[in-house]
Every structure is written in structure tokens, then in C-alpha cells.
Amino acid sequence: MSLWNAADAVAATGGKSSGDWTATGVSIDTRTLEPGDLFVALKDQRDGHEFVAQALEKGAAAALVSHRPADVSAAAPLLIVDDVLKGLESLGRAARARMHGKVAAVTGSVGKTSTKEMLREMLAVQGRTHASVASYNNHWGVPLTLARMPRDTDFAVIEIGMNHPGEIAPLAKMAEPHVALVTTVAAAHLEAFDDITGIAVEKASIYEGVVPGGVAVLNADIDTAAILMAKAQDCRLRDISFGEHGYDFKLIRADLQDDTTVVQAEMGAEPLLYKIASPGRHFAMNALGALAVVAALRADIALAVGALGRWKPYKGRGQRERIHLDAIEVGMTLDLIDDSYNANPTSMAAALDVLAAAPVTNDIGRVSRGRRIAFLGDMKELGPDEGALHAGLAQLPSLQSLDVVHCIGPLMRSLYDVLPEAQRGDWFETAEEALPRLKRRLDSGDVVLAKGSLSMKLGLIVDAIREMGHAPPGDEEG
Template sequence: MTLWTAAEAAEATDGRASTDWQVTGVSIDTRTLHPGDLFVALKAARDGHDFVAQALEKGAGAALVSRIPEGVSEDAPLLIVDDVQTGLEALGQSARARTAARVVGVTGSVGKTSTKEMLASILETQGKTHASVASYNNHWGVPLTLARMPRDTEFAVIEIGMNHPGEIAPLARQAQPHVGLVTTVAAVHLEAFDSVAGIAHEKAAIFDGLTKGGAAIVNADIEHADILRSCAQALGAKIVDFGRTAQDYALTEVEQGTDSLQAQGKVGENNISFNVQSAGTHFAMNALAALAACVELGVDLDQAVAGLRRWSPVKGRGVREVITLPGGDQIELFDDSYNANPTSMEAALDVLAASQGNRKIAFLGDMKELGAQEHAMHAAMADVAAMAQVDQVHCIGPLMQALHQALPEGKRGLWTETSAEMVGQLPELIRNGDAVLAKGSLSMALAQIVDGLRKMGQGGALEP
């Protein structure tokens, strides 16, 4: 199905189409480009113009550029604009304007992507649904997601993130959500903010983009819920809260199973029960927020609860698997290696503590962007309640030295500078019946620990 014609894209961006072309998708990466995509030559680590020729050779339907790149003929299918980033944003806003989709925007210090995936799983049962892929939630990810949205979309889920003040509001205005959801506010990105209250104000900026009469979904349990409420109220939004202390969507009980959890709650005066296909109370809270958002989009609550059963965590975000070692021994692995901050680290340790492993072993990597208190925040993980149930903690990275030193000697495992160094030690650290957690910021490459454990299950050699 055609996503953009040359004429439509030129009108949307105020650009010039070199030929009469049409495209079926939008891509910013030649490695994942599909034939028929519009290749967007963004400037990031490399100038995307350097890859236009390659994109066209791989079958791109056209390229969005600010100049004709070297090695590309003047009659190649191009859309020439003054600035590629601005052009992508204009394309996204045009896509948003031409659709009648009901849109939900999701932000929060923790749980954005999982909640976005829950929403997509539910909404896909109700109509044609378009959602952000991976964690495409920044200054290029949001307009890219919008530019990819087909005109006949019925529901859209747009993830919106930030690293610095002032980033969320312009992205929210591009998305124009009918519902804005803030999962939680926590001590994340403190390098760029003076306080958690400052982060709360930035997260509340998602409500700046709400359509008239839109709804703000607010976590009632967090310290700065009042900031979210006051910002939403000032914009005239309908406020719907969720959480253990909420009036609208209250979580009353969570029964943890091996691979899933059963949660009980109240919506107003009515009792609800819902199942989440993952371990971890934090997923129950995310699910409750997703249910609230779906109802505000017009979905029947019972149908939303049924749709939630389709969701399961994605790679690196809490996936549980059982690995069979040579000789038939087994370990239980919790792969939460994609990202980390103090709040999500504590939640992951809660899951490990509740597991059935003979020993509970954690491999923890540095948590980045925590600002001046980063060493103290790492050391403080030794005192979280779940740590009492953890048998041994292996630490990776310079910041995790603070935790390593703060741990009681009996829990203190190895410390290494990198995950690659730790991988070579795995056979000596793991034994039959262990439950193992791997978690750290993405740059710490805890995925190498996960892959190393999987290789042990395949009988493969581990490389340091």
C-alpha cells in the first residue's frame, strides 16, 4: 500500500520532488531498509547523505535529502528540502493531520516501552494499530513513527522520551495525543535536571500536546503526582489516576506466579481481575495504566483486559527463560539487560528475589546519567529490601564499584570493568538451579552476559 506519493510528500514538506515516485515505508537506516522505503538522510553519527546511493541500490523508493549526494544522479527519485530533520517532522505532522486515528502518547522515567507494547497488544484487537518500534521516542524517533503511520490507522501509540529539559513538549505537539500517559517519575537523567521535581515537570509536558478534551493518565502513588495533576488541570485535561492509592484505577492485590501474575483492582466501585504474562509487580502497574488509557480511547474495559493477555515482554526488558546446561542441569534467566536506573533496578531485584532459584545471582552494570549523586545511588542498591533475598551480586563497571564495596562480604561477588571480562568467569559463577538476573544501562552491554549464559546452555565455549 502506498504511504506517500511524491506530490503528497512535497506538499507536506514544502520540498521539491525530482521525479514522480511513491513509497510504502520510511527508513533512516540502510541496514534495515525495505524495498520501496523513503530513505531519510538524517545527520547523526554519520551524514545520511553518504548512504543515499546505497539506499537506492537496495531498492529505496526515494530519498529525503537537502542536497543531491555525490554519486547520485539528478534524475534519481529524491525529495529535496532545506533541512532533512525539519522535513521529517513536517512529514510526520502531515501524517498525523490526515488520519482519524485515536492516539495515545506514553512517557515516564521507567516502563515507557513495556506500557507502549501493552497498549499496542490491546488496541490491535480493536482496530488497525500503529505504534513506535523499539524505543524510537526522541527528536527523530517520534516524527519517524508519525511519518510511517498509514492514513487508515485507527489507533496509534507514540512513545515520547527525553534526556534534557524542553524535549517532550514539541514532540507531544507533533503527536497530538487524545490520551497522555505518564508511567512514573523517578531519579533518571539527573545529569540534566536539578531535581526529580524538575523531571516531573518535563514529563507533564506530554499533556501540552493533548487534543481538546484529552485525558491525562497519572500515577497516583509517586511523590510528585501533584505536579502532573496541576499541569494537566491547567490545560483543561480530564485527569484519570492509577496505582495502589488511586481513586479511578486502583491496584489492590498482585499474586506472583513463575511466568505471569494475576492482579486484582477496582475501577471506581467495580472489581477487575487481569493477567499479565510476565513476573514483576511493576508490570501490573504498567498494565493498569494501559487499561485506563485504552478505556479513555473508547475501548470496552473487559475487551481491554482480554487483549492484555496477548502481551509478553520483549528481549532485554524482563524476559524470563529456562536454560538447560550440558548434563541436564537448568538455570532460570531474567534478561533485563536493555536499560537501568535505580527504580527499574529495584523492581528487577524484586523479581529475582521472588524467584524459585536455589541461589539468586545478580549481574548488575552501571546505571548512567544519574548526575552528582551517581556513586551514592549505586551504593544505595545494597540496602533495597529485595537485596536481602539475593545470594550473590557480581558488579560491572566503574560506578558499580560503589555497590560492590557497599555489599556485605557474603553477597559480594566479582567486579569487572566490562561485561566482556565477566563473561569468561561465568562457568565458575553459575551452577544448577540458580536464578540469574542481568541488568544494566545499555552501554554496559549486559546482553553479553545473557548471550554467555545462553552459550553455556548450548554447550558452547565462552570467550572473555
């Protein structure tokens, strides 16, 4: 199906097109480019113009550029604009203008991507649904998501993030959502803000992009909820609150089981029961906010609840899996919780809650009692109080329930130094240093969490644990 043709793209961007072409997708990366894509030559770590020739060789329909690269034929199909990023933004705005479905936007210090994916799952059973890929939520991710949106989309879910003040509002105005959700406000990116109040003000600015008569969905449990509420009122939006103190969507109880969260809530005066195929109170809360968005979009709540039960977190965002440590003995397993994609104090506390509630298995390994083991990496961008915020994890009730805590990174040394000796595992400068003796530190019956900021590369530990595994007995091919 045609997404962009030369005439429409020229009308959207004001650029000049060489040749007549039709694109079925939009790509910024030649490694994942599909034949028929419009290649956008953005400048990031490398200048995308260096890859235009390669993109065309791989079957790109055309390339969005600011000039014709020297190694590209004069006959090549190009859309030439003054500024490539601004050209992409123009495509995004034009795609939004021609789409007549409903748009939801999601931001928050924690849970943006998981909540966006929940919404994708819940709305996909109710109409043609388009959503951000992975965590494409920044100054190029949002316009790229919009530019990729088919004109016959029924529901779109746009994730919006930020690192510095002033980033969210322009992206929200580009997306023009009918409903905007703030999952929570927490200590993240504090290096760029004076305090958490500043973060709340920035998150609340998503409401500036909501269309007239739209809806603001907000977390009523956070200390800065009043800031969100005031912003919604200033923007003349109807507000829907969720949480334990939510007056529209109220969380009554979340039961964390082995691989499931069972939730009792209320939607107004009506009972609302739902299940998530992954343990986590934070998932229960994110899902409640997502259900509030579904209601605000006037979509079917019953269908949404059914679809929600099939949702599972992405790799690196709380994904749980069973690792079979023996090719013959079926019971020789450990459970791995991969939460290695990101970390701040709020998401760290949520992950530790999940680990603390996870059941272990006794009498199946070298160690008679199964253990709850955490590999915790530095939480980045926390500002001048970063040391205290790391050490403060030791006071969390959930951390008291853990058997061994291994700390990774210079900031996590602050936690390591205040851990009780019985819990204190090892401290490593980097994740790589933890790999050589990893197998000795783990055993059948254990539940293991890996959590840290992405730059700490806790994914190396996750991958190494996965490599310890065998196919479940009876599952071998052949």
C-alpha cells in the same frame, strides 16, 4: 499500500521532487530498508547522504535529502528540502493531520516501552494499530513513527522520551494525542536536571500536546503526582489516576508467580482482574496505567485484558527464559532474567523484586541449593549523588534475599564495597571481564538477573549464558 506519493510529500514538506514516485514505507537505515521505502538521509554519527545511492540500489522509492549527493544520478527520484530533519517532522505532522483515529502518547522515567507495547497488544485486537518501533521516542523517532503511520489507522501509540529539559512538549504537540500517560517519575537523567521535581515538570509537559477535551493519565503513587495533576488542570484535561492510591484505577494486589503476575484491581467501583505472562509488580502497575488509557480511548476493556495476557517483555527489558545446561538431563536448567537494556534506581529496584520472588530449584546442580544471582552494571546519568544511589541499593529489602551479587563498572564499586561479605561476588571494571569464568559462577537451579545501563553491555553476559544452553531434550531438529 501507498503511504506517500511525490505530490503529497511535496505538499507536506514544501520541498521539490524529481520524478513521480510512490513510497510504501519510510526508512532511515539502509540495513533495514525495504523496497518501496522513502529513505530519509538524516545526519547522525554519519551523514545519511552518504547512503542515498545504496538506498536507491536496494529499491528505495525515493530519498528525502537536502541536496543531491555527487554519486547519485540527476534522474534519481529525490525529495529535496532545506533541512532533512525538519522535512521528516513535516511528514509526521501531515500524517497525523490526515489520520482520523485515536492517538495515545506515553512517557515516564521507567516503563515507557513496555507500556507502549502493552497498549499495542491491547488495541491491535480492536482496530488497525500503529505504534513506535523499539524505543523510537526522541527528536527523530517520534516524527519517523508519525510519518510511517497509515492514514486508515484506528489507534496509534506514540512513545515520547527525553534526555534534557524542553524535549517532550514539542514532540507531544507534534503527536497531538487524545490521551497522554506518564508511567512514573524517577531518578533518571539527573545530570540534566536539578532534582526529581524538574524531571516531573518535564514529564508533565506531555499534557501540553493533548487535544482539547483530552485525557491525562497519571501515576497517583509517586511523590510528584501533584505536579502532574496540576499540569493536567492547567491544560484543562480530564485526569485519570492509577496505582495503589489511584481513585480511578486502583491496584489491590499483584501476585508474582513463577512466570506470571496475577493482578486484582478496581476500575471505579468495578473489579478488574488481569494476568501478565511475566513476573513483575512493575509490569502490573504499567498494565494498570495502560488499561486506564484503553478506557480513556473508549476501547473495550474486556478485549484489552484478554490481549494483555499474551504480552511478554522485549529482549533486554525483563524477558525471562529457561536455559537447558545439559543436552540429556531435562532438569538441569537455570532461569535467566534479561533486563540488560537500561537501568536507574527505580527500574533496578523493580528488577531486584522480581529476582527476589523467583523460585529456585534445589539438589540438581553442583551446589545443592539453587541461588538467586545478580550481575549489576552501572546506572548512568544520575548526577552528583550517583555513588550514594548505587550504594543505596544495598538497603533494598529485595537485595537481602539474594545469594550472590556481582558488580560491574566503576559506579557499582560503591555497592560492592557495602555488600555483606556473604553476598559479595566479584567486581569487574567491564562486562567483558566477567565472561571468562562465567560458567563456574552459575549452576543448575539458579535464577540469574543481568541489569545495567545499555552502555555497560550486560547483554554480553546474557548472550554468554544463552550460549551455555542446549536445545531442550526432545526438541532437537532431525
